[in-house]
Amino acid sequence: MKKNKLIMTIIMPVSVAALVLLLLLMGNLFRVEGKVASTYWTYVGTAFFFVLPAVPIIYGCITKEKIGAILIGVLPFLGFFIGSFIINHPGLADVRLPQIREVLYMLSLIGIPGIEGYFALKK
Numbered sequence: 568m569k570k571n572k573l574i575m576t577i578i579m580p581v582s583v584a585a586l587v588l589l590l591l592l593m594g595n596l597f598r599v600e601g602k603v604a605s606t607y608w609t610y611v612g613t614a615f616f617f618v619l620p621a622v623p624i625i626y627g628c629i630t631k632e633k634i635g636a637i638l639i640g641v642l643p644f645l646g647f648f649i650g651s652f653i654i655n656h657p658g659l660a661d662v663r664l665p666q667i668r669e670v671l672y673m674l675s676l677i678g679i680p681g682i683e684g685y686f687a688l689k690k
Contacts, residue, residue: 576635580626584642587619588650619643623680627687636688640680648673 623640630636 573634576632577638580635580638580642583622583626583639584646587615587622587643588646620680620683623684624687627684631688633685633688636684637681638684640682640684641677644677644680648677 622643623636626632626639627636
C-alpha cells in the first residue's frame with residue numbers, strides 16, 4: 568500500500584508537469600511563418616503566466632504531500648528552462664562561461680516554485 572502511495576505521489580506531479588509543458592509547447596503550432604502567435608494564444612499564454620506559479624501552492628494546500636508539492640513546482644520550470652536553453656544554444660559543445668551563468672540563474676529560479684510548494688503544505 569505504501570509503495571502505491573509513493574508511486575501516485577510521483578506520478579501526479581510528473582503528469583501535471585508534462586501537461587503544462589505540452590500546453591506551453593503547443594503555442595508554437597499557432598505561429599505562422601515570420602509572424603507571431605495568434606491573439607487567442609496570446610491570452611492563453613498570459614493565463615499560464617499567472618496560473619503556473621499558483622499550481623504548487625494549490626497542490627500543496629490540497630494534498631499535503633511534501634514530495635508531490637515540490638515536484639509539481641520544480642518540474643514544469645525545469646522542463647521549460649532546459650527546453651529554452653537547448654533551443655537558444657543548439658551547439659552545446661560550444662557552451663562557455665556566460666552560458667554556465669545562465670544555467671545557474673535558471674537553477675535558482677527553478678528552486679523558487681519548489682520552495683513555494685513546500686511552504687504551501689506547511690501553511
